[in-house]
Amino acid sequence: MFELSREGIEFVKKEMTRYETKRSAVIPCLFRVQKENGGWVSPESIAYLAQLMDVPERWVQEVATFYTMFNKQPVGKYHVQVCCNISCAMAGGREMTDKICQSLGVEEGAVSKDRRYTVSRVECLGSCGTAPMMQVNDDYYENLSADKAVKILRELE
Amino acid sequence: METKLLSQHYDKPEYVSLKGYLNLGGYEVLKRALKMEPKAIIDEVKASGLRGRGGAGFPTGTKWTFLPENGEPRYLLCNADEGEPGTFKDRIMLERAPHQLIEGMIISAFAVKSAKSYIYVRGEYQMCIRKLEKAIREAYDAGFLGKNILGSGFTHDMDVYSGAGAYICGEETGMISSLEGKKGQPKLKPPFPAVQGYLAKPTIVNNVETLAAVSLILRDGAAAYRKFGTEKSPGTKLFSVSGNVKKPGVYEVPLGYPLADLIQVECGGLDPGRRLKAVIPGGSSAPVLTAEEAMKATMDYECLQGMGTMLGSGAVIVIDDSNCMVDLLKVIMHFYHHESCGQCTPCREGTGWLHKIVHSIVSGEGRLQDVDLIPRVSRQMMGRTICALSDAAAMPAISFVEKFRDEFEFFVREGRSKVKGHLHA
Ligand SMILES: Cc1cc2nc3c(=O)[nH]c(=O)nc-3n(C[C@H](O)[C@H](O)[C@H](O)COP(=O)(O)O)c2cc1C
Ligand code: SF4
Ligand code: FES
Numbered sequence: 253m254f255e256l257s258r259e260g261i262e263f264v265k266k267e268m269t270r271y272e273t274k275r276s277a278v279i280p281c282l283f284r285v286q287k288e289n290g291g292w293v294s295p296e297s298i299a300y301l302a303q304l305m306d307v308p309e310r311w312v313q314e315v316a317t318f319y320t321m322f323n324k325q326p327v328g329k330y331h332v333q334v335c336c337n338i339s340c341a342m343a344g345g346r347e348m349t350d351k352i353c354q355s356l357g358v359e360e361g362a363v364s365k366d367r368r369y370t371v372s373r374v375e376c377l378g379s380c381g382t383a384p385m386m387q388v389n390d391d392y393y394e395n396l397s398a399d400k401a402v403k404i405l406r407e408l409e
Numbered sequence: 410m411e412t413k414l415l416s417q418h419y420d421k422p423e424y425v426s427l428k429g430y431l432n433l434g435g436y437e438v439l440k441r442a443l444k445m446e447p448k449a450i451i452d453e454v455k456a457s458g459l460r461g462r463g464g465a466g467f468p469t470g471t472k473w474t475f476l477p478e479n480g481e482p483r484y485l486l487c488n489a490d491e492g493e494p495g496t497f498k499d500r501i502m503l504e505r506a507p508h509q510l511i512e513g514m515i516i517s518a519f520a521v522k523s524a525k526s527y528i529y530v531r532g533e534y535q536m537c538i539r540k541l542e543k544a545i546r547e548a549y550d551a552g553f554l555g556k557n558i559l560g561s562g563f564t565h566d567m568d569v570y571s572g573a574g575a576y577i578c579g580e581e582t583g584m585i586s587s588l589e590g591k592k593g594q595p596k597l598k599p600p601f602p603a604v605q606g607y608l609a610k611p612t613i614v615n616n617v618e619t620l621a622a623v624s625l626i627l628r629d630g631a632a633a634y635r636k637f638g639t640e641k642s643p644g645t646k647l648f649s650v651s652g653n654v655k656k657p658g659v660y661e662v663p664l665g666y667p668l669a670d671l672i673q674v675e676c677g678g679l680d681p682g683r684r685l686k687a688v689i690p691g692g693s694s695a696p697v698l699t700a701e702e703a704m705k706a707t708m709d710y711e712c713l714q715g716m717g718t719m720l721g722s723g724a725v726i727v728i729d730d731s732n733c734m735v736d737l738l739k740v741i742m743h744f745y746h747h748e749s750c751g752q753c754t755p756c757r758e759g760t761g762w763l764h765k766i767v768h769s770i771v772s773g774e775g776r777l778q779d780v781d782l783i784p785r786v787s788r789q790m791m792g793r794t795i796c797a798l799s800d801a802a803a804m805p806a807i808s809f810v811e812k813f814r815d816e817f818e819f820f821v822r823e824g825r826s827k828v829k830g831h832l833h834a
Contacts, residue, residue, distance in 0.1 A: 270568070272525075272608055275590035279573050283532075311590070318592035321532045321574035337494045338693055338726055339651035341740045375576065375744050376494035376693075377533050380651035380724070381658045390535040 339380035463616030495724030691721025694801030696808030745802035756799035
């Protein structure tokens, strides 16, 4: 059964009064749930948040489905998101994604056997001048090459 | 040459903190502005001719006068969703000068008599969000935010809201829905947000760069601001330049600046041995220019409009002769198909079709009639949807086929790229 930590519950309580309406707190609170649930939002974690906030479950469901930053499937400890939009594609972002998957032995979108990595292709992340780039959890890595990216990913603790 | 009005201090790390910002003259404009009549501020912004930097280029002062005369509450929203492919200038501003934005926002809020503002930041910019939250706390502590700001009687609260990954939340009504905690689907206009926006209350939505420029205009005066740029496009603008140039980055130049100089002087030109093939001048929603057109273009709203494209968010994507235009159109169409919110049939179906057609060409399975199908499908998508995303997908598609038809036909005939040979789809 999923439950937020005590600090997590405190966070939700605060968010619920931070904005003009309680509903605005759904997105920030779902981020918190995702963080504490190992990087994804499960159906039961959605139901839990709805109950905790005392809002209709479909409010939370709607947000979880619409926004791409909410992972509806489990992800590895490091969620590696490689931009493959135009400027990054021109700088080899797509080939870099393939190389990362090969080197780490993981299929795109899947979780690696050791549960360390999930690699996905994403749209422009606002780093087009420092292409190619990837985002690993919250952090940006820019001006990459395939080798550099693989090295960075292998060395994450 | 670069003309650094907004970005003058971006190379100074201390500019991020309140202390550093104050030492470099920060919040002086706010002090003066709070002694003015709100109406006088709006008039100054109107006189400056400032046009919105988020993409549409709508005159900012005019937008502000669309608010009803009275009626509380009213909201100010800063659009920091920055999702237009190729654009990274707001991020630089948020990372290096959060107080510059905050000061511009307080002044703007005072002008439009708003007691509450939000900065809606795309969810991926977590670092910017943390910096903004810190800067807002500092501004509260210094008495620039909160009750009775600097003894003026004006009260204003500001907060940050994180998006969660959806390009469509950059569209102002989509952004408002998102801020309300819902899915970020755009709404039909009218009513415009200035009349019925956040929580159905009057709301002004402006881009990061627009709001930061407001304090610049009040600092120097509208006439001084107008010394830069052209009659119809006054001032300077931040351009995000990416793609095949030696020195990609954000450059501030006066509007009306020659695109050729931006590429060759500011960005150091192309790699040795490469030839310019095309330039997308305003983010991936802007129709592409051929090299020949690009060399004649100036970076202002009117010139680019005259060339059938647009300044958009000021994202310049430079494309050299090593690229396959069919392949790049596939990347662009994948994006719009992925980001269509699905409410309007022409957009939902059209972006799907376009992506499918270009994809099949790249897979070597295209037919000659597919090349004409691209502009035909695109034209069905224009001017008949709730928001401009549908047009934003259709317009570049038409331009790619019209201007680089030979590459599309070659691909269909030979089953491989004219430039790159076989591509993996
Ligand atoms: C699909 C779509 C995406 C948009 N994305 C952004 C964006 O990321 N940032 C932005 O400032 N404006 C964006 N806009 C424009 C906004 O709707 C709005 O016009 C703008 O924020 C107004 O601010 P301005 O007048 O200061 O430019 C987008 C528009 C559309 C149709
Ligand atoms: S045009 Fe496309 S993105 Fe805009 S509201 Fe309609 S379906 Fe959604
Ligand atoms: S295109 Fe990759 S970050 Fe913008």
